[in-house]
Amino acid sequence: MLLDAQSDGYAAATRPHNSSVEQRPARVAAITSPEDLAPALAAVALLEQSSGAALEIVPQATGHGAGAPVGDGAVLLDTSGLGQVSIDPEARVATVGAGATWAAVNAAAEQHGLLGLAGSAPSVSVSGYTFGGGIGWLVRRNGLASGALRAVHYVDGNGRYRVAADDAAEETDRAAIWAFRGAGGVGIAHTLQFDLVPAPDLHAGALLWHADALTELMAAWSTRIGTVGGSVSSSIAVLHVPPLPPFPEELHGKVAVHLAIADPDGPAGAASLLDAMRAAATPVSDTWGPTDATGLTRIHLDPPTATPAIGDARWLDASTPDIAAALLTTAAGDDAPIVMMEIRHVAGAPTGRSGAVVAPPGDFVYHAVAPLGRFPRERIEAGFDRARSVWSTADAGFTPGSWVEGAATVPEALPADVRVRARAIADTVDPRARIRRSRLLG
Structure with missing residues (x-):
């Protein structure tokens, strides 16, 4: 039931998607059905009795939110097998x-x-x-x-x-x-x-431009983002493009402006924004059109493999379009340590059932990601500080907790x-x- 470091399955379970922190638990419990949970907790209790030390139980599925180290005082509960x-x-x-x-x-x-x-x-x-x-x-x-x-x-x-x-x-x-x-x-x-x-008429896509057109593109975005239909969600970003597919070769190793946009109700609601940004500059790549669930997952252009990274994020208010260009410019330099900085538009989202957080605390979300290893952490933090000096004027007061990569705690999430x-x-x-x-x- 409990796997040690020499057991099959231990290594895979302790490689989270965000690999910015080390995971070396005393044991791993592989959970493949709900019925495994109570016996796993009982096995941990027996291990505690034999060792004389209390063990923390750390549930983990994919590890996208991994932030705090998992050491030999813990048992990692691998729930990735609960895939029904x-x-x-x-x-x-x-x-x-x-x-x-x-x-x-x-x-x-x-x-x-x-x-x-x-x-x-x-x-x-x-x-x-x-x-x-x-x-x-x-x-x-x-x-x-x-x-x-x-x-x-x-x-x-x-x-x-x-x-x-x-x-x-x-x-x-x-x-x-x-x-x-x-x-x-x-x-x-x-x-x-x-x-x-x-999702009767799902449309989505990713548009990419050279960052040389950032000023013109952000002027178009800032003017038109308030005109999109109520079912359109989007993200405008600066992206340091890796020399890999699916990115067009023309942008490899360069800085790009990236618009990810989706509407489950058809193409009409996004037309005003897309027309304005296409008029501001011709995109290098434009995948907007009818799509399916798989196509929807591709528009954010996330890395497909486990990546050591740290992130920063904040809920922002309705004044965000006024500071958006200045904010994204902080990550647009060729030598900037932040490889992706985005502004997500969420204004008007309805409130769901009663709960701790069931409605966005702001109209926009700022999000930035930097890879560990390529730049010193001090330089990354300085990049986050530069961005903070801009977005602080639109601060809504809270942090979207699940968007802060590599953090052990997110004290301002709630x-x-x-x-x-x-x-x-x-x-x-x-x-x-x-x-x-x-x-x-x-």
């Missing part, structure tokens, strides 16, 4: 394992004309993404993924199987679903149930009262604090 996906097309509900990826969920859902509220990267697990709020390409029409969450089947710190839901019999479980909706969750989740939404309430729920579910708490709890 079931779609109820009549109820428009998905029931999936905590290790299922959005690629798997939407491949199944789109067979029925439906989609889940997935994010940018197809390899992200539904669990960590949803519990952190979940800002996806349908956010302006359908809201955050946390607001679509119906129920979570989970195990508490004593190994008891529970179901968090608004209509649960026990107050603990009614409180737990509130925490799962945006505060990182509590206990150990193994199965999620969430709403799916129709309002103070929400954080206190979520911590209290975690203490009730796991009174001995056996399970590592979400980094959103600070």
Whole structure:
């Protein structure tokens, strides 16, 4: 049940998608069905008795949100094997394992004309993404993924199987679903149930320009971003292009402006923005058009393999278009340590079910990523500071916790009262604090 460093499966489980921190736990527990969880916790208890030392339990599916080291005082609970996906097309509900990826969920859902509220990267697990709020390409029409969450089947710190839901019999479980909706969750989740939404005429694409046209492009973006339809979600970014596909060879090794844009309801809502930006400069690459769930996952141009990186992010207010050009310019130099800086448009997103974070705290999101190893951390932090000096005038006061790569904690992800309430729920579910708490709890 518990694997040591010499066992098959240990190495793969301790290589998270964000490999910026080392993971060398005392043991790994490979979870392939919900029934494995209680025995795994019991096995950890026996190991604690034999060693005389308490062990922290660290659940992990894909490790996109890995930020804190996992050392020999911990057991890593590998939930990537919980990959089951079931779609109820009549109820428009998905029931999936905590290790299922959005690629798997939407491949199944789109067979029925439906989609889940997935994010940018197809390899992200539904669990960590949803519990952190979940800002996806349908956010302006359908809201955050946390607001679509119906129920979570989970195990508490004593190994008891529970179901968090608004209509649960026990107050603990009614409180737990509130925490799962945006505060990182509590206990150990193994199965999620969430709403799916129709995508009758899905259009999406990625447009790339030489960064020489940044000034003209940002003028067009700033003027037209407020005119797009209510179902259009988009991201405007500066990107340091690697010499790899799918990027056009003309941009290899250069700095580009990147517009990722999507609308589940057809092409009309995006036309004003696309027309203005195409008129400002001719794109080197333009993939806008009808697409499917797989095509939607490609528009953000995320790296396909595990990457050591650190990130910075912030919710911004409605004044963001006024500072957008200056903000992206801080990452546009050929020698800038930040390889990707974006501004995501989320204004108008509806509020979902009651929960810790079920509505965007701002109209825009700033997000920047820098690779570790290529530049010293001090230089990266200086790059983040330069960006902060610009976006601080549009600061909405909070950080989108799941977008801060490589961070052990994200103390400004939640309002103070929400954080206190979520911590209290975690203490009730796991009174001995056996399970590592979400980094959103600070």
